[in-house]
Amino acid sequence: MIYKHDVLVVGAGLAGMRAAIEAHNQGVDVAIVSKVYPVRSHSNAAQGGINAALGEGDTWESHGYDTVKGSDYLGDQDAIEILAREAPAAVLELEHWGVNFSRDETGHLGTRNFGGASQARTFFVADITGQALLQVMFEQLVRVGVRMYNEWFVTRLIESEGVVRGIVGMDIRSGQLHAIQANAVVLATGGMGRVFEPSTNALINTGDGMAIAYRAGARLMDMEMMQYHPTTLKGSGALLTEGARGEGAYLLNSEGDRFMKKYAPNKLELASRDVVSRAEQTEINEGRGIENCVLLDCRHLGKDLIMRKLGQIHELALELAGVDIVQEPVPVRPGFHYPMGGIKTDVDGKTTLDGLYAAGECACVSIHGGNRLGANSLLDTVIFGRRAGAAASEHSRALPSPADSFPLGETALQQETERIRALLDRPSVGELAAKVRWDMGVNMVKHCGVFREAGGLTEMGDLLHSLQDRATRVHVGDKGRVFNTNLTSVLELQFMLDLAVAVQVTALTRTESRGAHTRTDYPERDDEHWLKHIQLQYRPEGPEIHFTPVTMTRWEPQVRSY
Amino acid sequence: MDVQLKVRRQNPEAEGEPYWKEYALAVPNHFTLLDALIQVREEVDETLSLRCSCRSHICGSCGMRVNGHANLACKTKLSDLHTDTVTVEPMGNMPVIKDLVVDLEPFWKKLYSIDPYLQPAGEVPEREYVVPADSMLHLDGVVNCIMCGACVSDCESLSVNPIFIGPTAFAKEYRFVMDPRDAADTQRLMQMNGPGGVWDCTHCFKCVEVCPKDVAPMDRIMAMRKMLVDDGVAEKHNGARRQKAFTDIVGHYGRLDETRYLMKSVTMLELAGYAKVGLRSMTHGKLPPLLPHRIPDAARIRRIFERTRSTYRRRFKLHQQAQEGSRV
Ligand SMILES: Cc1cc2nc3c(=O)[nH]c(=O)nc-3n(C[C@H](O)[C@H](O)[C@H](O)COP(=O)(O)OP(=O)(O)OC[C@H]3O[C@@H](n4cnc5c(N)ncnc54)[C@H](O)[C@@H]3O)c2cc1C
Ligand code: SF4
Ligand code: SF4
Numbered sequence: 080m081i082y083k084h085d086v087l088v089v090g091a092g093l094a095g096m097r098a099a100i101e102a103h104n105q106g107v108d109v110a111i112v113s114k115v116y117p118v119r120s121h122s123n124a125a126q127g128g129i130n131a132a133l134g135e136g137d138t139w140e141s142h143g144y145d146t147v148k149g150s151d152y153l154g155d156q157d158a159i160e161i162l163a164r165e166a167p168a169a170v171l172e173l174e175h176w177g178v179n180f181s182r183d184e185t186g187h188l189g190t191r192n193f194g195g196a197s198q199a200r201t202f203f204v205a206d207i208t209g210q211a212l213l214q215v216m217f218e219q220l221v222r223v224g225v226r227m228y229n230e231w232f233v234t235r236l237i238e239s240e241g242v243v244r245g246i247v248g249m250d251i252r253s254g255q256l257h258a259i260q261a262n263a264v265v266l267a268t269g270g271m272g273r274v275f276e277p278s279t280n281a282l283i284n285t286g287d288g289m290a291i292a293y294r295a296g297a298r299l300m301d302m303e304m305m306q307y308h309p310t311t312l313k314g315s316g317a318l319l320t321e322g323a324r325g326e327g328a329y330l331l332n333s334e335g336d337r338f339m340k341k342y343a344p345n346k347l348e349l350a351s352r353d354v355v356s357r358a359e360q361t362e363i364n365e366g367r368g369i370e371n372c373v374l375l376d377c378r379h380l381g382k383d384l385i386m387r388k389l390g391q392i393h394e395l396a397l398e399l400a401g402v403d404i405v406q407e408p409v410p411v412r413p414g415f416h417y418p419m420g421g422i423k424t425d426v427d428g429k430t431t432l433d434g435l436y437a438a439g440e441c442a443c444v445s446i447h448g449g450n451r452l453g454a455n456s457l458l459d460t461v462i463f464g465r466r467a468g469a470a471a472s473e474h475s476r477a478l479p480s481p482a483d484s485f486p487l488g489e490t491a492l493q494q495e496t497e498r499i500r501a502l503l504d505r506p507s508v509g510e511l512a513a514k515v516r517w518d519m520g521v522n523m524v525k526h527c528g529v530f531r532e533a534g535g536l537t538e539m540g541d542l543l544h545s546l547q548d549r550a551t552r553v554h555v556g557d558k559g560r561v562f563n564t565n566l567t568s569v570l571e572l573q574f575m576l577d578l579a580v581a582v583q584v585t586a587l588t589r590t591e592s593r594g595a596h597t598r599t600d601y602p603e604r605d606d607e608h609w610l611k612h613i614q615l616q617y618r619p620e621g622p623e624i625h626f627t628p629v630t631m632t633r634w635e636p637q638v639r640s641y
Numbered sequence: 642m643d644v645q646l647k648v649r650r651q652n653p654e655a656e657g658e659p660y661w662k663e664y665a666l667a668v669p670n671h672f673t674l675l676d677a678l679i680q681v682r683e684e685v686d687e688t689l690s691l692r693c694s695c696r697s698h699i700c701g702s703c704g705m706r707v708n709g710h711a712n713l714a715c716k717t718k719l720s721d722l723h724t725d726t727v728t729v730e731p732m733g734n735m736p737v738i739k740d741l742v743v744d745l746e747p748f749w750k751k752l753y754s755i756d757p758y759l760q761p762a763g764e765v766p767e768r769e770y771v772v773p774a775d776s777m778l779h780l781d782g783v784v785n786c787i788m789c790g791a792c793v794s795d796c797e798s799l800s801v802n803p804i805f806i807g808p809t810a811f812a813k814e815y816r817f818v819m820d821p822r823d824a825a826d827t828q829r830l831m832q833m834n835g836p837g838g839v840w841d842c843t844h845c846f847k848c849v850e851v852c853p854k855d856v857a858p859m860d861r862i863m864a865m866r867k868m869l870v871d872d873g874v875a876e877k878h879n880g881a882r883r884q885k886a887f888t889d890i891v892g893h894y895g896r897l898d899e900t901r902y903l904m905k906s907v908t909m910l911e912l913a914g915y916a917k918v919g920l921r922s923m924t925h926g927k928l929p930p931l932l933p934h935r936i937p938d939a940a941r942i943r944r945i946f947e948r949t950r951s952t953y954r955r956r957f958k959l960h961q962q963a964q965e966g967s968r969v
């Protein structure tokens with residue numbers, strides 16, 4: 080089938096749904112496609128909260144400065160100004176739509192502390208903020224009545240000579256491929272955590288949108304900037320929110336020391352994530368860890384506060400690690416969490432391709448630069464989701480109906496149908512997708528982890544070549560069409576390998592240490608040479624590297640200490 | 642440790658009947674059922690289909706029946722099950738698409754049917770709505786619902802009464818009814834008083850037992866029933882009136898007196914509609930006696946009723962307190 084809409088949003092997390100609601104409000108015909116039901120999107124995992132300078136005495140400048148400093152001066156300051164200025168309205172909008180944000184005794188919005196922030200400006204719903212926001216956003220999507228294509232897996236864009244006019248996707252339930260033609264496509268496909276093993280991310284976070292855009296010719300940016308969260312559980316890699324430290328939890332090494340005193344004497348456990356993760360990894364590397372972990376100690380917070388504000392992490396630690404955080408400290412370590420990099424966009428979500436927009440975790444505006452501050456990402460999704468939805472609508476209004484790109488959709492659909500058939504027809508012997516992904520993930524953490532150096536990165540480059548070769552022999556054991564999750568996992572593997580290469584290439588290119596990117600062979604930040612972004616353009620022979628300047632408005636780079 | 646998974650499978654393309662397939666695995670002790678199923682899917686049998694994503698009981702994807710009861714696979718620790726063989730089936734009350742994947746479309750439709758979004762009245766304030774901190778905190782208990790469908794899967798009412806709106810949608814409805822910012826209460830209460838509404842819950846406790854997020858849908862339903870009664874809305878509902886009439890009469894006379902029951906449970910207008918049935922029964926000698934025989938032991942029955950009522954009240958209260966406790 081060929082479907083048609085003015086604007087098509089891919090991804091029904093917070094960013095995608097916000098974009099779709101905006102497009103609907105702008106009066107265009109909009110639809111939303113998602114490989115899982117909207118409320119299953121990974122936005123639901125956000126525990127901690129969402130930032131805004133809404134409180135008495137807080138200013139957008141202060142929020143902006145904290146974000147710039149957190150980004151290690153790699154964030155684009157025009158975009159960060161927009162983020163900080165629009166934050167209060169965005170959070171209030173969510174409140175008006177129904178989010179049951181926690182209140183203080185007077186019935187007004189209450190806040191909690193979060194890492195890297197000079198003020199308590201994080202608004203929250205217990206430790207289920209993402210879940211609460213996602214539910215409400217979905218409620219609003221239902222209210223306005225946006226057409227949903229749920230459990231559809233987008234496999235590629237309909238693109239010709241730098242112009243994007245829709246997508247090809249598979250209805251997972253029937254296994255049938257369809258094209259959806261649109262004047263503008265907004266990608267809001269979320270993160271790429273599964274490139275790394277272990278990771279805090281859901282199994283669906285395979286970076287599809289980033290890889291699809293990259294293959295179609297859009298540029299990726301800041302791909303060397305990968306955030307490792309300081310408190311992930313040993314074993315499963317599940318995340319324990321920064322809200323725990325925000326409420327006052329300590330980090331201890333094997334000697335029982337609050338080691339953050341050494342690394343960030345002022346902010347201690349609430350320094351930026353890159354700083355805390357590096358400190359932990361240093362303690363572990365220097366022999367003061369416990370089985371590759373340090374300890375997160377919540378005991379002094381008391382049962383009452385833990386149950387009231389940190390119930391979800393109490394449950395997670397108990398279920399996944401068998402530790403009752405009321406009674407004992409829980410072992411944690413830095414774990415892969417969030418890509419600061421993604422599809423390069425301007426402040427209206429426009430990518431380097433005509434008709435293609437991106438927002439949320441898959442995009443790189445760049446708000447987060449070298450390191451994202453906790454609770455700035457939910458904010459990123461709603462602000463830039465809305466802006467991308469608006470810009471895509473405007474773009475669409477200037478064009479004739481999407482029907483005019485008809486032959487393009489037909490051709491793309493045909494090519495894709497053949498490609499998938501060929502995949503299914505591969506003999507049932509050969510590589511297992513899961514095995515290739517595992518080898519990629521474990522080695523990405525090893526060589527593109529908290530600490531990196533030229534030797535390991537080069538080794539990773541070679542390894543990725545061989546993994547890509549192995550991937551061509553991966554087979555699809557399930558030959559059926561209905562709900563073939565085996566097939567989608569093979570398609571996802573191909574996306575992830577492209578992104579792994581992007582991370583490895585940019586990490587090798589940046590010969591300095593900035594934000595989450597720490598090169599042991601280049602330990603200093605080098606503003607003279609590296610106050611710039613690395614962008615990648617897909618070429619069959621390997622990524623083509625470009626450099627672009629960082630936009631500075633009012634904040635000069637300074638030495639970064641917490 | 643060694644586990645034996647017995648999985649109920651079904652492939653619509655092969656048009657075969659459902660069948661059981663067993664997988665013997667050796668897995669680490671900390672493994673969840675989801676970990677084990679993923680291992681099957683990745684290494685043993687790629688044709689096995691299931692939904693999963695977050696692995697940490699927050700996305701609601703992996704609902705299935707484990708040893709006969711709905712749960713999240715990612716919340717089920719194999720070592721806690723204490724059975725040699727773990728039976729795994731798709732959720733109930735929903736048609737199977739393939740293997741452990743069920744059709745959720747009807748589930749979402751029911752959710753949409755309650756207008757699941759905040760409907761405030763009046764001007765939108767410049768800042769936030771100012772509301773008691775506790776009222777927002779109280780909502781956390783239902784906002785916790787991850788729409789996994791476990792409660793719907795095992796709901797006893799739904800298995801015989803497909804129009805029942807069901808535990809998930811009613812938990813959601815409660816979230817709005819209890820939200821001081823929502824102004825559509827009357828409309829919401831009227832709707833839940835209607836067909837498929839809260840009176841169709843059979844009180845089986847299943848949803849409370851299986852909910853992985855302690856949402857306790859039945860408690861929410863009971864709370865809303867109480868609101869209906871308190872607000873006088875329930876008076877207009879046959880289900881509510883019949884239920885009350887039945888217990889009142891049996892509790893007092895020790896047996897059902899059909900004539901009284903009819904008089905007490907329908908309106909005058911509806912009573913007129915029964916005239917024809919009444920006449921036919923009379924001519925066929927089926928009319929119940931107008932003055933019922935009292936049974937000798939009515940007093941004992943009254944005592945049984947009293948005892949049951951108070952035990953139930955006590956149990957319900959305890960249960961509610963436990964729920965509140967775990968929710969704070
Ligand atoms: C454990 C955890 C805790 C976090 N805590 C916080 C926090 O406290 N504060 C904060 O600000 N941020 C937090 N974050 C980050 C934040 O939650 C995410 O960055 C953000 O929610 C991403 O939203 P999104 O809309 O961009 O993507 P997602 O919510 O991930 O949605 C992606 C969507 O894209 C769809 N999709 C993907 N690929 C395809 C395809 N091929 N075809 C069709 N559809 C597709 C998916 O179905 C999904 O609907 C946290 C992240 C994690 C992992
Ligand atoms: S208590 Fe009511 S809603 Fe809950 S499972 Fe039983 S019948 Fe269904
Ligand atoms: S109420 Fe509980 S069981 Fe029912 S859908 Fe919500 S979380 Fe799942």
Ligand code: FES
Pocket residue numbers: 675692693694695696697698699700701702703704713714715716
């Ligand atoms: S995988 Fe998300 S709830 Fe189980």
